[in-house]
Amino acid sequence: MKDLIKDSAPTEAPQGQAAEPSGGQARALTTPAQFVAAGLADPVDAAALGQVAAEFKLRMSPEMARAVAAPGDGVARQFVPEVAELTIRPEELADPIGDDAHAPVPGLTHRYPDRVILHATKTCEVYCRFCFRREVVGEEGALPEAEMAAALDYVAATPAVREVILTGGDPLTLSPRRLASVMARLGAIPHLDVIRFHTRVPVVAPEKVTPDLLAAMESDKAVWLVVHTNHAQELTEAAQAALRRLVAAGIPLLSQTVLLRGINDDPDTLEALFRALIRAKVKPYYLHHCDLAKGTGHFRTTIARGQAIMTALRARLSGMALPAYVLDIPGGYGKVPIGPDYLLRAADGLWQVRDPKGDLHRYADPSAPLG
Numbered sequence: 001m002k003d004l005i006k007d008s009a010p011t012e013a014p015q016g017q018a019a020e021p022s023g024g025q026a027r028a029l030t031t032p033a034q035f036v037a038a039g040l041a042d043p044v045d046a047a048a049l050g051q052v053a054a055e056f057k058l059r060m061s062p063e064m065a066r067a068v069a070a071p072g073d074g075v076a077r078q079f080v081p082e083v084a085e086l087t088i089r090p091e092e093l094a095d096p097i098g099d100d101a102h103a104p105v106p107g108l109t110h111r112y113p114d115r116v117i118l119h120a121t122k123t124c125e126v127y128c129r130f131c132f133r134r135e136v137v138g139e140e141g142a143l144p145e146a147e148m149a150a151a152l153d154y155v156a157a158t159p160a161v162r163e164v165i166l167t168g169g170d171p172l173t174l175s176p177r178r179l180a181s182v183m184a185r186l187g188a189i190p191h192l193d194v195i196r197f198h199t200r201v202p203v204v205a206p207e208k209v210t211p212d213l214l215a216a217m218e219s220d221k222a223v224w225l226v227v228h229t230n231h232a233q234e235l236t237e238a239a240q241a242a243l244r245r246l247v248a249a250g251i252p253l254l255s256q257t258v259l260l261r262g263i264n265d266d267p268d269t270l271e272a273l274f275r276a277l278i279r280a281k282v283k284p285y286y287l288h289h290c291d292l293a294k295g296t297g298h299f300r301t302t303i304a305r306g307q308a309i310m311t312a313l314r315a316r317l318s319g320m321a322l323p324a325y326v327l328d329i330p331g332g333y334g335k336v337p338i339g340p341d342y343l344l345r346a347a348d349g350l351w352q353v354r355d356p357k358g359d360l361h362r363y364a365d366p367s368a369p370l371g
């Protein structure tokens with residue numbers, strides 16, 4: 001097990017990448033002092049940030065440190081610790097989306113009949129300050145082999161499961177060797193159709209998308225990848241190249257984005273992100289309303305604002321570029337779209353449909369009474 005943990009830890013100075021990238025840090029930032037030295041955190045906050053670090057692990061990858069254009073910008077705030085994280089609001093929860101309520105065996109969440117989430121590791125290349133799993137990530141690396149075996153046994157014994165979502169932590173922090181072993185075992189389960197990766201690696205640590213890693217991701221099953229990205233500025237040249245390597249490997253790409261106050265909660269910022277994703281052949285899939293994780297209140301905006309942004313984007317962007325705006329209902333009740341609604345009931349029982357400009361139009365179903 002010790003071996004597995006070591007094996008899955010992110011490489012501090014990845015081989016194959018220039019050891020001293022131009023004008024940036026070659027190593028991940030993991031302590032308040034390093035964030036201060038990099039000019040990203042204020043020295044006067046150092047003591048309080050020590051408290052934050054004791055609570056929630058710190059890590060900003062070299063690629064993301066290089067992507068910062070100015071301290072406090074939309075990339076920096078995702079990874080640089082803030083004193084505000086020490087404020088826990090009464091509505092905030094240790095398990096905001098109720099993963100634990102649906103865990104038949106450790107490391108596995110089975111909430112929807114046809115798909116499960118496999119928490120392959122607790123390690124990430126970055127520790128996002130708003131992470132909905134911040135209470136569990138960063139702890140101890142890869143799922144121990146005995147638990148992995150039990151999770152795979154559960155999937156093999158549950159024919160209703162058609163899709164396994166590898167998440168974490170970040171499943172692409174596993175070594176190619178360990179990942180290939182998991183993929184081989186999943187590939188041998190006859191009732192599985194899809195293996196899906198939820199990852200930030202292609203964007204935050206693109207140098208890790210190596211030929212070995214791509215080979216490890218191969219399967220006779222349909223392999224899909226959902227990349228987590230929140231701001232167009234994260235999609236650096238290197239990140240775009242990593243996405244191209246995934247496309248070339250035949251993997252369909254989707255994205256998920258967290259709606260974050262002051263980072264991307266305006267139509268212009270999200271339009272730039274979704275256009276950049278479409279250019280990179282990534283279909284925007286979900287825009288998540290920020291979950292009620294502890295110490296993340298400063299990142300959360302209102303559902304009304306999220307809906308107004310989505311309305312504005314529908315008037316500007318192709319349908320391909322629009323994600324569904326979703327909320328994971330606290331308590332483990334599942335993810336649902338939260339609008340905006342384009343279809344309303346009129347007083348006479350017929351439908352009214354809102355067009356992208358906001359004007360209402362009547363619509364009669366074939367079976368509806370003539371009105």
Ligand SMILES: *Cc1c(COP(=O)(O)O)cnc(C)c1O
Nearest residue numbers: 109110111112115116117165335
């Ligand atoms: C988000 C989630 C999924 C995947 O949901 P999709 O809508 O298929 O993307 C599956 N299981 C759990 C527990 C989840 O939280």
Ligand code: SF4
Nearest residue numbers: 124127128131169200
């Ligand atoms: S990469 Fe994902 S799991 Fe890891 S800290 Fe960020 S949001 Fe959380």
